Amino acid sequence: METDGHFARKDLLGLEDLSSEEILTVLQAAKSFQEISRREVKKVPTLRGQTVINLFYEPSTRTRTSFELAAKRLSADVVNFTVSESSAVKGETLVDTARNIESMHSDIIVVRHPVSGAPHLLARIVKSAVINAGDGTHEHPSQGLLDLFTIQEHKGKLEGLKVLIVGDISHSRVARSNIYGMRTLGLQVTVCGPPTLIPVEMERMGVRVTYDFDDALTKTDVIMMLRIQMERQHGGLYPSLREYARLFGLNRDRLNRAKPDVLIMHPGPVNRGVEISPEIADCTRSLILEQVSNGVAVRMALLYLLSRGAYGKAAH
Amino acid sequence: MEKLLIRGGHVLDPSRGIDAEMDLLIEKGRIAALGPPGTLLAEEILAAHGRCVVPGFVDMHTHLREPGFDYKETIRTGTAAAAAGGFTSVACMANTQPVNDNRTVTEYILEKARLEGSANVYPIGAVSKGLGGEELAEIGEMAEAGIVGISDDGQPVRDSHLMRRALEYASMFGLPVISHCEDKTICPGGVMNESFVSTELGLNPIPNACEEIMVARDILLAELTRGRLHIAHVSTAGSVHLIRDAKRRGVPVTCEVTPHHLFLTDEAVRSFDTTTKVNPPLRTAADGAALREGLRDGTIDAIATDHAPHEQAAKELDFSMAPFGLIGLETAFPLCLRLVKEGVLTLSQLIAKMTVEPARILSIPKGSLAVGSDADLAILDLEKRYVIDVRNFRSRSRNCPFDGWEVQGKAVCTLRAGEIVYEAENLRERSARTSWSYDNLPRKIVY
Numbered sequence A: 001m002e003t004d005g006h007f008a009r010k011d012l013l014g015l016e017d018l019s020s021e022e023i024l025t026v027l028q029a030a031k032s033f034q035e036i037s038r039r040e041v042k043k044v045p046t047l048r049g050q051t052v053i054n055l056f057y058e059p060s061t062r063t064r065t066s067f068e069l070a071a072k073r074l075s076a077d078v079v080n081f082t083v084s085e086s087s088a089v090k091g092e093t094l095v096d097t098a099r100n101i102e103s104m105h106s107d108i109i110v111v112r113h114p115v116s117g118a119p120h121l122l123a124r125i126v127k128s129a130v131i132n133a134g135d136g137t138h139e140h141p142s143q144g145l146l147d148l149f150t151i152q153e154h155k156g157k158l159e160g161l162k163v164l165i166v167g168d169i170s171h172s173r174v175a176r177s178n179i180y181g182m183r184t185l186g187l188q189v190t191v192c193g194p195p196t197l198i199p200v201e202m203e204r205m206g207v208r209v210t211y212d213f214d215d216a217l218t219k220t221d222v223i224m225m226l227r228i229q230m231e232r233q234h235g236g237l238y239p240s241l242r243e244y245a246r247l248f249g250l251n252r253d254r255l256n257r258a259k260p261d262v263l264i265m266h267p268g269p270v271n272r273g274v275e276i277s278p279e280i281a282d283c284t285r286s287l288i289l290e291q292v293s294n295g296v297a298v299r300m301a302l303l304y305l306l307s308r309g310a311y312g313k314a315a316h
Numbered sequence B: 001m002e003k004l005l006i007r008g009g010h011v012l013d014p015s016r017g018i019d020a021e022m023d024l025l026i027e028k029g030r031i032a033a034l035g036p037p038g039t040l041l042a043e044e045i046l047a048a049h050g051r052c053v054v055p056g057f058v059d060m061h062t063h064l065r066e067p068g069f070d071y072k073e074t075i076r077t078g079t080a081a082a083a084a085g086g087f088t089s090v091a092c093m094a095n096t097q098p099v100n101d102n103r104t105v106t107e108y109i110l111e112k113a114r115l116e117g118s119a120n121v122y123p124i125g126a127v128s129k130g131l132g133g134e135e136l137a138e139i140g141e142m143a144e145a146g147i148v149g150i151s152d153d154g155q156p157v158r159d160s161h162l163m164r165r166a167l168e169y170a171s172m173f174g175l176p177v178i179s180h181c182e183d184k185t186i187c188p189g190g191v192m193n194e195s196f197v198s199t200e201l202g203l204n205p206i207p208n209a210c211e212e213i214m215v216a217r218d219i220l221l222a223e224l225t226r227g228r229l230h231i232a233h234v235s236t237a238g239s240v241h242l243i244r245d246a247k248r249r250g251v252p253v254t255c256e257v258t259p260h261h262l263f264l265t266d267e268a269v270r271s272f273d274t275t276t277k278v279n280p281p282l283r284t285a286a287d288g289a290a291l292r293e294g295l296r297d298g299t300i301d302a303i304a305t306d307h308a309p310h311e312q313a314a315k316e317l318d319f320s321m322a323p324f325g326l327i328g329l330e331t332a333f334p335l336c337l338r339l340v341k342e343g344v345l346t347l348s349q350l351i352a353k354m355t356v357e358p359a360r361i362l363s364i365p366k367g368s369l370a371v372g373s374d375a376d377l378a379i380l381d382l383e384k385r386y387v388i389d390v391r392n393f394r395s396r397s398r399n400c401p402f403d404g405w406e407v408q409g410k411a412v413c414t415l416r417a418g419e420i421v422y423e424a425e426n427l428r429e430r431s432a433r434t435s436w437s438y439d440n441l442p443r444k445i446v447y
Helices: A020-036 A062-073 A085-089 A094-102 A118-125 A141-155 A173-184 A213-219 A230-235 A241-248 A252-257 A288-306 A308-315 B075-084 B103-116 B139-145 B160-171 B196-201 B208-225 B237-248 B259-263 B266-271 B285-296 B332-342 B347-354 B356-362
Strands: A051-056 A077-082 A108-113 A129-135 A162-166 A188-192 A208-210 A222-225 A263-265 B003-013 B018-027 B030-035 B044-047 B052-055 B057-062 B087-092 B120-123 B177-179 B229-231 B253-257 B377-387 B406-416 B419-423 B428-430
Touching (some): A020 A288, A062 A288, A094 A108, A108 A118, A129 A288, A141 A173, A141 A288, A162 A213, A173 A188, A188 A213, A208 A213, B003 B347, B057 B075, B057 B332, B087 B356, B087 B377, B103 B120, B103 B139, B139 B160, B160 B177, B160 B208, B196 B266, B208 B253, B237 B285, B253 B285, B285 B332
Parallel strands (some): A051 A108, A162 A222, A188 A208, A222 A263, B057 B087
Antiparallel strands (some): B377 B406
8 A cells, every 4th residue: 555654653652743644644544444344355464464452451342343343354363352450450560461462472452541641651661563542531542533534534624624522521532632633634623511521721732612512513513522421420520410411412402503514423432312412413414323434444544554564664 | 987087078067057178087986076178187088079078968758668568668778778869867757567656666667777777767657546547646655766757648637636636746745747738639539730731641630739728727737736847748839838928927837849849840741651650749840940949048948858669560550550659869969959050059058958957857966067966978079970870779669750860969978977888989098197198198089
């Protein structure tokens, strides 16, 4: 493939330090991989003989499955390594686990971890390429990339678009990765949520902050709703799901006031009736399921670009 | 060694206002005399030409980890690290296993230090039994055994009533209450400073108010009780303001700052390096500037390391699981010497904040080169440039974020009670008493 010229990295840890050329390289590669998933025989030999390890310290269905499918469609061997809480209790450090896995001669490690920075620690130690599949409340770069890809598919462009991200910004790795990627590509981002769920000095990330969903939604090209976690209620971050849904839930009334061609996105899993009402989640402007299918193509692109061959070629 | 002469050094003793080239004579472990160069005699000589001779540093905030956590540090290794950093006295915190909340543990620490220590060890007793924050520990018994202050350190006394009683009760023994100020209810799960950096990294934040709320409370309680309060490791601009105001009102409060809060900011956490995980957390450059102002105007009395050793395995955990703390005994002086270059403190002021000031707060007879006092001193090379390398540390642990930093200034020789406890360079020089003549002395020492 001719699209790997701008991607010479060992790891993909976040979108923070990716250049616009690098992001566009991934999106272009994803476009060509998208076609493979639509074939009757959904498999190419690109990563034959390479080993991809899905190292998941957190329960995840869609991201793990998406990476697994992506790897399999590229003919890589995939092992799912789910670390239960018990082995953390046993005292094996992340570093130990990483060294163990590396001893099995992995080529790419896809890691999901509940703590920010864990993949960075891993990447410093192992020779394998490391893909961050979500670290704590820090970054989720493959999600950010698939969101950009999905928007581009529908709008035909990215630069200049207005995006509104709504919900628990503080605890969202999806929001952070999207903000980094979108800022790099020249989209205008506004974040919206109660002040208790927006971290300090948010504006310095290059976004606008508002608490007024009703005002913000009328001016935007994309509305990205985030999942609200039920347990945050106990931390005094919002009083009840009912009140949250009233202030920050996307429903028919609100959607009627948005631009007619607004795109509705959600990284999933959706709390139906809380951040997004069921009829909206399933409406024609909702891209939620398309995000999922595009996720496989974007992850194929990432695996391809980070696989030893691509890395080696680009390095020379 | 009956008599030992430290010859030709620049003696700097802020406790007595000495700042001159002098010879210093040690006899039977005590300072016997100070005199102009060439006026004193001894068989054993340490040549200190071009070096600075200061009272041994006093660290009022160290974790020696023994008993109970000897895989992190021991009294032997911790005091060896102290000596290597120019420290001759350290006050060790009570969060050992068992907790130093009774005289038996206090006596154990003191005995162990007597047998194995390279520095004088002054135990800090717990405020509450088991650091539980509920009942006062047997402070009187521990005072008899030799504690020099009380603190629950990392488990700060939450209950304001107990804190009030601790201040009152400790005043009977003249002991300061050392408070690690942190209202843990405001930062559940917090691991780093709340700032733009925590926003970007998505790590649970600890706001400045977390510290300042308790600084304010403890100042009010000290005002109420007139008990002596010492605020440990001040890290925020707000804390400096609160303490400055309190001192102006005459509240009996003192405080310390650590080198890491002066020379690192929360930007260092971007590496996700767990050696930068410390409590209180590394703050912003604005806080660092306020801490410097506090040092300059005397609001901040002392520099202390909060030397907190942790085994490698613990620091190999991810950022949220890894324990708080970093080690500082072997890097404190070269880092703090930068304050002199920055113009924040004069060299004499810096030495005071590392010697006589902490000694005064703990009411221990240290930090001075007065004739008759124990010959605890450090010979410093202020010019020596080198790169900090944790592999050379005496400490049992390696959790130091300054590894690889290029620094200037080093304790090249440390003496405790006249005995050399650390020697980076051999300064010894033999001189036959009979043939001694000032003119024959080598002017330049070749190492």
